[in-house]
Amino acid sequence: MQQRKDVESQITDDTTPDDRQRFMKTLSETDALFTEWQEWQSTKELLDETHAMLRDPDSSMRAMAEEEYTTLNDKLSTALQTTFPKLLVPASDDTSKLSAYVELKAGVGGSEASLFVDDLMRMYLRLSQSMQWDATVVSASEIDGGGFRDAMLEVRGTNVYDSLRWETGVHRVQRVPATETKGRTHTSTVTVMVMPIPEDEASAESSNELYSLSDVRIEVMRSRGAGGQHVNKTESAVRLTHIPTGITVSMQDERSQHQNRRRAFRILQARLLDRKLTQDVIDRRDARRDLVKSADRSEKIRTYNYAQNRVTDHRLGLSVKNITAVMEGEALKDILDGLVKHHEASVLESVLAEA
Amino acid sequence: MPRILPTELFALLSKHVGQDSAGMELRWLRAAARDPHHLQSLVSRRTSGEPLQYILGTQPFGPLELLTRRPVLIPRPETEHWTLRLAELIHPSSQDPISLLDLCTGSGCIPLLLCHLWPPGSVQAVGADISSDAIQLAVENAHRCGIHVSTFHSLLRATDSNGNTFTPLLADIRSLDFAQSSALRSPFHLITSNPPYITHEDYAKLSPSVKAYEDPRALLGDPQPTPYGKGLTFYHDIAKLAAREGFLARNGVVAVEVGIGQAEDVQRIFQEEGRLRETEIWRDPWEVQRVVIGRR
Structure with missing residues (x-):
């Protein structure tokens, strides 16, 4: 609001047309906020007046005031919880159009963790189906005995990245494995990483704004012996290393090197975009005196407790007492909505603290 | 899922x-x-022991998906790699089209990928092979990849057709009259080949997946068994073709795949018998010397 006043006071008769245009832009960008702010202030004034009437000697007057007070109060809380967050949370990184890769890796817990990779993968596939997103498994390394060491999903659609980005972190499962004879509950983990798919994927195999091709080392994996005509075994695995960051991407799920290389470059591009967006959040947080908690990738974000039929999201402090509903996708939607609001609220908090 | x-x-x-x-x-x-x-x-x-590619019936090769069928040689990743690299090295255009001859074409993978990658109307390719199974498969692959199949090779067609064309030729490239074949219109600007190069000694030790399924005529470098053969017979023949007056165009390029340890011998054959002054060796992604390039 101060910025708006400043700008308004700067517009005078002798402003150059260029400056005028710039000022007008600032004004129009803050128009919606200005309207809401005025609305808020007048509601607040009314509320104060009503507050005084609550002590009116006349009882019918008091009843009216009480009713009025409730309505006004509701209006203010809506403004506070819904309207302002939308307007104040910076829309500068528009990520709403981005699709995402969801990578799942078995953590501690051996074969239980691998089985849980499978469960989480199915959970995200079912969620995608009910959100009408287009999800495919781009890679999955199956292990003997069931489950996957790691897996990668490609999920395409609107709002995919924004909805799923808070899934990044450690997911913990507590349950009794089928092989456990003494009925003991085991704890295992799966690490999830959600990466945005850049809009210009076609530029993945050339230098682009995220990396220079000369910084990427391309290696083939496994030896082929004499190779060439001597060997007809499919050997298509490819590994990329982005030298400045040390990020590596291995891909072996396609039947030719050419295809694996192409996929690997796309994933590298997504990793680096993820890194950039995360860095942007950290930079902004630092600028805001450390008020927004950044997502620590090694942080335990959620626990799936089968014995107690309960899923707890640790950031929201929310427990859903129906594990199937979460795994089927429906209750997961509520958690995801909660996380988006949680993020908006923490950004808003820091914006307000700054003002 | x-x-x-x-x-x-x-x-x-x-x-x-x-x-x-x-x-x-x-x-x-x-x-x-x-x-x-x-x-x-x-x-x-x-x-x-059956190769995966025969069971699945296809093999990706660059952006193409080619049919694979016993006993025609399955396209290898090394070949895919150098063909893609060759496609970046040479830049034909419809204004400046080139004529390409692929010897021992097999599934047609090399000329078909080049026809696919280069601009329409920029290349007229001939693929020769001694095996009718190979020629049949190469033609099916050309159709599959949307590349025009023409019975007669002629560079003149390049300007009046909108696409690139592939001409199959069932012939023994080692026969004395091959160069005079009526289907060939020399000079060629580019000669490519992945000729058989495995020695008899190595062949005996190959995996059954290769030996029992793929055509030995596509693998054995010395068709007449000799105990000390180095698997280089076809390179001598290719060098002689390249050396023929008017067969390889001025500034023409010859690119051949070689087996492990053969690159330097082939380089010498190219220099001594092929009248190719400038030669170069390319490595494959596994760091094996895999391709010899010769320039007139």
């Missing part, structure tokens, strides 16, 4: 191809199978 498979299939495949490849191969076989029963039969074909 992947689902957990009977672990027996995985174990069977692991024994045959190793655990790393077993997971991948199982996924690809599963995608090709109609039902669990069919999958089981595909896996048993694989464990009896």
Whole structure:
């Protein structure tokens, strides 16, 4: 609001047309906020007046005031919880159009963790189906005995990245494995990483704004012996290393090197975009005196407790007492909505603290 | 969507191809199978030694997906790699079209990929092979890739046709009258080849997946068995063709794939018998010297 006043006071008769245009832009960008702010202030004034009437000697007057007070109060809380967050949370990184890769890796817990990779993968596939997103498994390394060491999903659609980005972190499962004879509950983990798919994927195999091709080392994996005509075994695995960051991407799920290389470059591009967006959040947080908690990738974000039929999201402090509903996708939607609001609220908090 | 498979299939495949490849191969076989029963039969074909590419019936080659059929040589990743690199090295255009001859074309992978990657109307390719199975498959592959198949080779067609063309030629490239074949219109600007280069000594030690399924005529570098043969017979023949007056255009390029340890010998053959002054060796992604390039 101060910025708006400043700008308004700067517009005078002798402003150059260029400056005028710039000022007008600032004004129009803050128009919606200005309207809401005025609305808020007048509601607040009314509320104060009503507050005084609550002590009116006349009882019918008091009843009216009480009713009025409730309505006004509701209006203010809506403004506070819904309207302002939308307007104040910076829309500068528009990520709403981005699709995402969801990578799942078995953590501690051996074969239980691998089985849980499978469960989480199915959970995200079912969620995608009910959100009408287009999800495919781009890679999955199956292990003997069931489950996957790691897996990668490609999920395409609107709002995919924004909805799923808070899934990044450690997911913990507590349950009794089928092989456990003494009925003991085991704890295992799966690490999830959600990466945005850049809009210009076609530029993945050339230098682009995220990396220079000369910084990427391309290696083939496994030896082929004499190779060439001597060997007809499919050997298509490819590994990329982005030298400045040390990020590596291995891909072996396609039947030719050419295809694996192409996929690997796309994933590298997504990793680096993820890194950039995360860095942007950290930079902004630092600028805001450390008020927004950044997502620590090694942080335990959620626990799936089968014995107690309960899923707890640790950031929201929310427990859903129906594990199937979460795994089927429906209750997961509520958690995801909660996380988006949680993020908006923490950004808003820091914006307000700054003002 | 992947689902957990009977672990027996995985174990069977692991024994045959190793655990790393077993997971991948199982996924690809599963995608090709109609039902669990069919999958089981595909896996048993694989464990009896049949190459995966024959079972699946296709092999990606660059952006193309080519048909693979016994006994025609399966396109190798090394060949894919150098063909893509060659496509970046030479820049034909419809204003400046080139004529390409691929010797021992097999599935047609090399000329078809080049025809696909280069601009329309920029290349007229001939693919020669001694095997009618290979020629038949190469023609099917050309159709599959949307490349025009023409019975007669002529550079003149380049300007009046909108696409690139592929001309199949069933012939023995080692025969004395090959260069005079009526289907060939020299000079050629580019000669490519992945000729058979395996020595008899090595051939005896090859995996049954190669030996029992792929055509020995596509593998054995010395068609007449000689105990000390170095597998280089075809390179001498290719060098002689390149040396023929008017066969290779001025500034023309010859690019051939070689077996492990053969690059320097082939380089010498090119210099001494092929009248190719400028030669170069390319390595494959596994750091093996894999291609010899010669320039007139």
